Amino acid sequence: MSSRARTAVILCTCSGIIAERIDWEKVQKLLAGHPTRPVFRVDQLACGADNLEQLETWLKEEKPERVVVAACSPRDHEATFRRLLIGAGINPYFLQMVNVREQVAWVTADPVQATAKSARLLSAALDRVQRQEPLVARKVPLRTEVAIIGAGPAGMQAALTLARAGRKVTLIEKEPFIGGLPVRYEELFPNLECGPCLLEPVMGELLHGHESEYVDLLTLAEVTAVKGTFGNWTLTVKQRPRFINPDLCIGCMACAAVCPEHRPHAWNAAGELAAVDAPFAGALPNFPHIDPAVCLKLKGEECNACLVECPVEGSLAFDDTARQITIEVGAIIVATGALEKQDVPAAFAGLADVHTGYSFERLLAMNGPTGGEILKADGTPPQSVAIVHCAGSLDTNEISYCSGTCCRAALKYAHITAAKVAGVELTRLVREQVVPGLDADSQLHHDHSAVSRYSGLGALSVDGVGAERRIVCQDNGQSIAAEMIVLMRPVVPGAGTSKIAEVLELDTNAGGFLAQLHSLSASCASNMKGIYLAGTSRGPGDIREAFSSGTAAAGLALSELVDGRDLVVDPQVAVVDVMRCSGCGTCLQVCPYKAISWNARDRIADVADILCRGCGTCVAACPSGAITGQGFSRAMLRAEIGGVLS
Amino acid sequence: MSCQSYSTTHPTIPTNNVDAIAGVAVKVVAFLCNWCSYAGADKAGANQLPVPAELTAIRVMCSGRVEPTMILECFQKGADGVLVLACHPGDCHYKEGNLRAYCRAELLECLVPQLGVDPRRFRFDYVSAAEADRFSQITNEFVDQVRALAVRPFKN
Numbered sequence: 153m154s155s156r157a158r159t160a161v162i163l164c165t166c167s168g169i170i171a172e173r174i175d176w177e178k179v180q181k182l183l184a185g186h187p188t189r190p191v192f193r194v195d196q197l198a199c200g201a202d203n204l205e206q207l208e209t210w211l212k213e214e215k216p217e218r219v220v221v222a223a224c225s226p227r228d229h230e231a232t233f234r235r236l237l238i239g240a241g242i243n244p245y246f247l248q249m250v251n252v253r254e255q256v257a258w259v260t261a262d263p264v265q266a267t268a269k270s271a272r273l274l275s276a277a278l279d280r281v282q283r284q285e286p287l288v289a290r291k292v293p294l295r296t297e298v299a300i301i302g303a304g305p306a307g308m309q310a311a312l313t314l315a316r317a318g319r320k321v322t323l324i325e326k327e328p329f330i331g332g333l334p335v336r337y338e339e340l341f342p343n344l345e346c347g348p349c350l351l352e353p354v355m356g357e358l359l360h361g362h363e364s365e366y367v368d369l370l371t372l373a374e375v376t377a378v379k380g381t382f383g384n385w386t387l388t389v390k391q392r393p394r395f396i397n398p399d400l401c402i403g404c405m406a407c408a409a410v411c412p413e414h415r416p417h418a419w420n421a422a423g424e425l426a427a428v429d430a431p432f433a434g435a436l437p438n439f440p441h442i443d444p445a446v447c448l449k450l451k452g453e454e455c456n457a458c459l460v461e462c463p464v465e466g467s468l469a470f471d472d473t474a475r476q477i478t479i480e481v482g483a484i485i486v487a488t489g490a491l492e493k494q495d496v497p498a499a500f501a502g503l504a505d506v507h508t509g510y511s512f513e514r515l516l517a518m519n520g521p522t523g524g525e526i527l528k529a530d531g532t533p534p535q536s537v538a539i540v541h542c543a544g545s546l547d548t549n550e551i552s553y554c555s556g557t558c559c560r561a562a563l564k565y566a567h568i569t570a571a572k573v574a575g576v577e578l579t580r581l582v583r584e585q586v587v588p589g590l591d592a593d594s595q596l597h598h599d600h601s602a603v604s605r606y607s608g609l610g611a612l613s614v615d616g617v618g619a620e621r622r623i624v625c626q627d628n629g630q631s632i633a634a635e636m637i638v639l640m641r642p643v644v645p646g647a648g649t650s651k652i653a654e655v656l657e658l659d660t661n662a663g664g665f666l667a668q669l670h671s672l673s674a675s676c677a678s679n680m681k682g683i684y685l686a687g688t689s690r691g692p693g694d695i696r697e698a699f700s701s702g703t704a705a706a707g708l709a710l711s712e713l714v715d716g717r718d719l720v721v722d723p724q725v726a727v728v729d730v731m732r733c734s735g736c737g738t739c740l741q742v743c744p745y746k747a748i749s750w751n752a753r754d755r756i757a758d759v760a761d762i763l764c765r766g767c768g769t770c771v772a773a774c775p776s777g778a779i780t781g782q783g784f785s786r787a788m789l790r791a792e793i794g795g796v797l798s
Numbered sequence: 799m800s801c802q803s804y805s806t807t808h809p810t811i812p813t814n815n816v817d818a819i820a821g822v823a824v825k826v827v828a829f830l831c832n833w834c835s836y837a838g839a840d841k842a843g844a845n846q847l848p849v850p851a852e853l854t855a856i857r858v859m860c861s862g863r864v865e866p867t868m869i870l871e872c873f874q875k876g877a878d879g880v881l882v883l884a885c886h887p888g889d890c891h892y893k894e895g896n897l898r899a900y901c902r903a904e905l906l907e908c909l910v911p912q913l914g915v916d917p918r919r920f921r922f923d924y925v926s927a928a929e930a931d932r933f934s935q936i937t938n939e940f941v942d943q944v945r946a947l948a949v950r951p952f953k954n
Binding site: 225226227251254255257258259260262266268269273276679724744745765766767769771772773781784786789790792794796797 | 825827832836837839840841842843844846847848849851854855856857858859860862863864865866868871872875876877891892893894895898902934
């Protein structure tokens with residue numbers, strides 16, 4: 153490559169601010185002997201719109217091969233001057249900026265020193281720019297369809313937001329029914345709103361609304377493999393059989409009423425489901441689901457009870473089989489949710505009438521095992537209820553973080569219990585109380601339960617049985633009436649969350665939730681471009697956050713995948729020299745974005761330019777010097793080092 | 799360190815060096831990452847805080863891009879000091895490039911004395927995009943320290 157490319161140097165005075173400290177005449181004299189023989193031009197305000205027009209004309213006349221601009225920080229105007237070069241017919245990566253405003257004129261009191269330093273920096277830039285390469289931004293066609301994993305509030309909201317924009321969405325749910333956790337709840341904190349009233353319209357719109365034609369719902373489905381990169385993902389989805397033909401079934405549930413076989417209801421502490429059933433009346437989609445492990449006919453035994461009763465022939469599809477489906481999308485939204493930790497701490501294990509949040513929530517629900525009555529296992533109401541906050545949270549032996557939602561749920565339980573069970577003795581055992589939010593204010597201040605502070609589960613023991621049962625707290629010697637006990641267990645990642653992290657190769661954080669690209673500014677993006685996060689897959693949260701993060705994740709997919717707009721790949725990425733790569737794999741370990749993959753055929757590293765963000769960590773780590781950081785290559789940086797030290 | 803080969807004697811400024819007499823003899827290279835320390839340097843400028851004229855910055859996208867050999871090359875080409883300034887731990891724009899840079903800096907601190915360079919001529923530190931004062935303070939401290947050291951014995 154020529155080391156003497158014709159170079160134009162634009163010296164900006166920044167309306168005189170730079171010229172107060174830097175003598176551009178002197179700089180030109182100092183650089184007159186530079187081997188590149190640069191052509192200089194001084195501009196009052198290089199970035200001004202009028203001036204940029206003049207500059208473009210000047211560059212077209214001078215026809216330089218390289219351009220150096222000494223002005224403000226490249227963080228301000230590098231993009232402006234790159235556009236100038238494009239306008240003048242010069243490759244935009246033949247530009248080098250010298251930051252003489254922020255990093256020389258404004259920080260160097262002595263004009264002599266400021267001028268000398270500017271000359272040194274310009275000399276280095278002239279050396280560097282000779283080694284710069286013309287780079288071309290590659291354009292890649294993008295798919296605009298989106299796959300959403302998890303049909304809880306976050307996933308449904310993301311799907312609806314995208315569908316309203318006319319985007320094709322595949323909503324993948326591992327359960328037979330949609331709605332996630334809140335469909336189990338009767339009332340929602342902080343305002344004790346009716347849960348089904350909030351969720352059913354959302355589910356209805358998703359399944360039958362104007363935009364439902366854009367939504368393809370796959371229940372009983374799990375993503376088992378993912379290939380590709382941002383803009384072009386291929387998902388393999390395995391769908392288990394439902395044994396119901398959705399085109400024929402009218403959802404009358406006559407089959408469930410006559411089914412002779414039953415299984416425990418996974419949601420409820422008591423109650424059962426038939427082998428062909430739905431968890432509650434009105435569960436969506438409005439078809440039952442047959443559990444093949446329980447159904448006699450599917451187990452090969454003689455039973456036609458449901459077939460006899462079913463009013464629409466063909467609705468029950470016992471020949472239904474598992475399917476493997478391939479889906480091609482541009483982006484993936486993960487909304488796989490979280491769960492309450494379900495095990496019961498030792499001090500409470502095996503005791504009667506001990507609930508966790510979820511099972512207590514079912515006692516409150518009209519469609520729960522007690523029809524919404526707070527009843528003990530013996531069918532009578534409790535005389536006392538003790539609600540234990542932080543049961544396992546803020547505990548270095550169990551879950552060290554605060555889930556941030558349980559206190560508001562506990563206050564809801566206290567409120568509803570006081571309303572439903574006349575004369576109940578109600579105590580909340582708290583370690584800390586976390587009740588944020590304007591509208592949660594009344595929850596805390598209208599609560600009339602007794603409050604007792606305790607230091608940790610180790611300080612609590614249970615004494616007595618039935619109406620005489622008490623929780624004894626070692627910390628203060630208090631003995632708290634506890635005929636029914638509700639343990640507010642910590643929120644942990646859902647089973648689907650850790651599984652999907654493995655399939656999608658997403659990082660997880662210390663709590664096992666999916667790692668966010670940035671916890672504050674990019675909390676709905678994963679570290680993998682084109683995979684967005686919504687809801688509690690990112691960490692414990694409430695329904696409000698589920699809805700808002702669903703909207704946010706959909707917004708990211710909409711803004712990054714636009715119909716008709718190709719993906720422009722920044723060419724300032726890492727490139728592997730196949731002849732020099734020794735196949736050691738060092739770079740694979742240091743890449744924070746999984747942009748480097750192992751090419752088993754050639755035994756070398758491959759960089760996916762779409763995923764590479766150009767940090768250069770692999771470039772520095774490569775022991776063979778086989779990786780070039782385009783725009784910041786070794787040759788360019790060495791030239792710059794040589795220049796500043798000349 | 800038992801095998802020091804750098805001079806620890808009091809500074810001796812050669813009288814025939816005009817630049818040295820003028821107090822601008824030293825040359826210090828600072829590798830700054832685009833998102834934190836370079837932005838911090840820009841902010842120092844916006845706040846008109848003093849930064850030594852002897853310091854010249856080389857912008858990289860991430861401190862993780864800085865190859866140890868580049869730092870050695872700076873010393874070879876006559877740098878009196880080399881600074882690498884990164885994002886604070888946990889704040890790296892590229893998640894963990896700064897931690898790679900930190901590991902390399904630890905190694906370099908052991909390596910440079912073997913090559914005859916006083917380890918006080920190399921410093922790795924963290925400056926955020928908001929820390930204009932810290933940028934000014936670190937650069938002044940470091941350049942003062944380098945000025946106070948003896949002239950490098952093997953410097954061309």
